[in-house]
Amino acid sequence: MDKILAPIKQRILQFVDYKQIERKNFFGELNVATSNFRGNALYSEVGGDVIAKILSSHPKLNAEWLLTGNGEMLKSEEATELIKTPPRVEIIEPIKVEGRNLMPKVVVVDDEDNDRIPLVSVKAQAGYLEGYEDCNYIEELPTYSLPEMRNGTFRMFQVNGFSMYPTLQDGSYVIGEFVENWEWLSDNRVCVVVTERDGVIVKRVINRAKERGFLYCKSDNRDYKHIKVMLEDVKEIWECKAHISFEFLDPITNYQKIAELEVNVSELQDKIKQLETQLLPEST
Template identity: 45%
Template sequence: MVLAKNLKHLRTASQMTQAELADKLGLQRTMISAYEDGRSEPKLQTLGVLAGLFQSSVDELLYHDIQALGRKAQQSKQIKVLAITVDSEDREQIPMVPQKASAGYLNGFADPEFVESLPQFSLPNLSTHATYRAFELSGDSMLPLVSGTVVIGSYVEQLTQIKSGKTYVLVTVTEGVVYKRVFNYLEENGKLFLVSDNEHYKPYEVKGEDVLEIWEAKAYISTDFPSPKDKAQPATLEDISQMILDLKSEILRLKY
């Protein structure tokens, strides 16, 4: 068990002293010290209170090395309450986040007034059972989709719904707004691996806890027509399979 290590890590990450944690639990400070040193273990009731206090699960506290592997995704964890806009006939619209508005979106994505200030449009042939948002791409990491392409994404409510190998627009604390092919390793180490279709860009990881919003790509709008002579092509199934193998090897390397 890694309980002692987890308790100390979560307490210090929350900028909480041993005395403050003891007050919340109705215990002496020396008992918290004993928990963190591994000299004593909390009773089941206290363990449940600790799990709620640190937004964790008892299983994660007891068996998952949070400091080394990151937080595990909880099955019920939802990303954020979603701000939406509708037209005069109460039909939901698609707000578009231009490249220049990406930085502001990090602060305003949950603000209905900010979302309402974005350009709005609607598209036919999209399911009416989902909420959509459009993002203007920047750069060439996802060729053949070029800079300026608008990707329309469907809102993903839970992190556990992310399907490995599919493309998503992610709004994250660490990377801002990005469009990538995502591989879901939340259960293994609490992280997502983000892969570019352009092989010149290296994949990287993002902690699940750093994801603010995620949108599964459903359509795109572009004024650029890809040429069959273009060297950069979308990733094939073989490419994706190799990516998965490479990423699994990287996970094993990070664990040990």
Template identity: 40%
Template sequence: MGIISQNLKYLRKKQNLTQQQLADNLNVKRAVIGAYEEDRAEPKTELLIKMANLFSISVDEFIGERINDKWFAKKEKASEEEKNNPTGGLRILSITVDSDSNENIELVPAKASAGYMNGYADPQYVAELPKFHLPFLKGGTFRAFELKGDSMLPLEPGTIVVGEYVENFNDIKSGETYVVLSKDEGIVYKRVTNKIKENKRLMLASDNKIYETYSIQAEDVLEVWKAKAFISTSFPTPSVEPSLEKLTEMVEQLQKTVIKLKTND
């Protein structure tokens, strides 16, 4: 039985509706509902939207997930957890402002990483961190972290990464880079390669491929900052290898030369 047919039959019975009653609610014939539940036909998009709205679920859930008692129990639990912890596992943090009430960007130097692990939730500790402003970063809460180690080359050790605070686990996106503060790993700058919502786990990878990808549980995450800018005293070195465009140009020029030589012969 297909997902749509199974879900439709389950949801109809869960709401104690007969096929005729459901058909009346959707303004279709009872035989149409029977065809859908027996997997002999599939509803069009417009009707799918009506069904999803009737059952108070999303269309994506209706057509993509096996809906049953276990599914509902899991969803209710997640909803309760979100109600009790609206930040999705991440907390509201302490900030500092200047004399004009503009938020500062606090800097966490590499040598202060261990101290930040202990004092990140202490407003007094945060207030003592170095502070600065970047005029092109507006509309969020930002913090800067000095990198140590070579796991994120080509960003050199000593580079300062400025991150925007992420309030909710669900806002973390695969493929983006983040500064992650966690109980076991401390402060790391990594690329999120996969976010698994079911058990709230992050897969973190280094851009330097000699380092292995690893995972951390969301419950161990203390802070997450999405990388928005970096400051470095190391300038990029020019590439010694020609670009694809340059190589194509060289080949074309060589072909013209060969043709010209043949013509002269």
């Protein structure tokens, strides 16, 4: 099998064997059953939180190779040295307008003043409600650098649940840019809204901040309710600019539904024509 098409799980096993790590110990640290890496299960998807933990625990492992099969298994010595030096955390005095911060208090940059993107996983989101302004907390979060994510302040959040399905899958990641002024936020944008009452939520936002003092947060999945969030309950808003998913949706189901709908409509049209024929008066 071509290495680019080989499953991620296969490359994980390749790395474990290369490092001569006992498989039961390796998967025990990940809290993952070894049966998920045998037989047909080897070709199933692997959770993003598992990948993030592997990369965090093994900084020499090349993320590009793990995810795509491209490049070398291990990073070069130069890249490894950069990883060993943690990015610094800076405290920036926020600009305030009407009592609201127009920039985050804590930003993360490397030695060349390039912004780094902290990752707030599902497990870390409860702590983020208390630590989003704490440089010590932010410093403990893993950070990443992504292409095209420059000239702004960004956070990466892991999606929890299916309220935004199929737009966003459970366990995927969104990269949000800090919203400086909530009143400027355009309608119908997918955002991460950090709230006191509902925690960290990912929703499609209808902005009524200026007119009525709240945000109407919609779920793309119609099985989930919408949420009205008052401004006094909001701590931060991050407008989503990109997302990362390890699941590829199968469009066949949607196509099948459309095809079935077209057939049903065609049958209804035929029945209407038959009824019209039957109801027409007989010619004399």
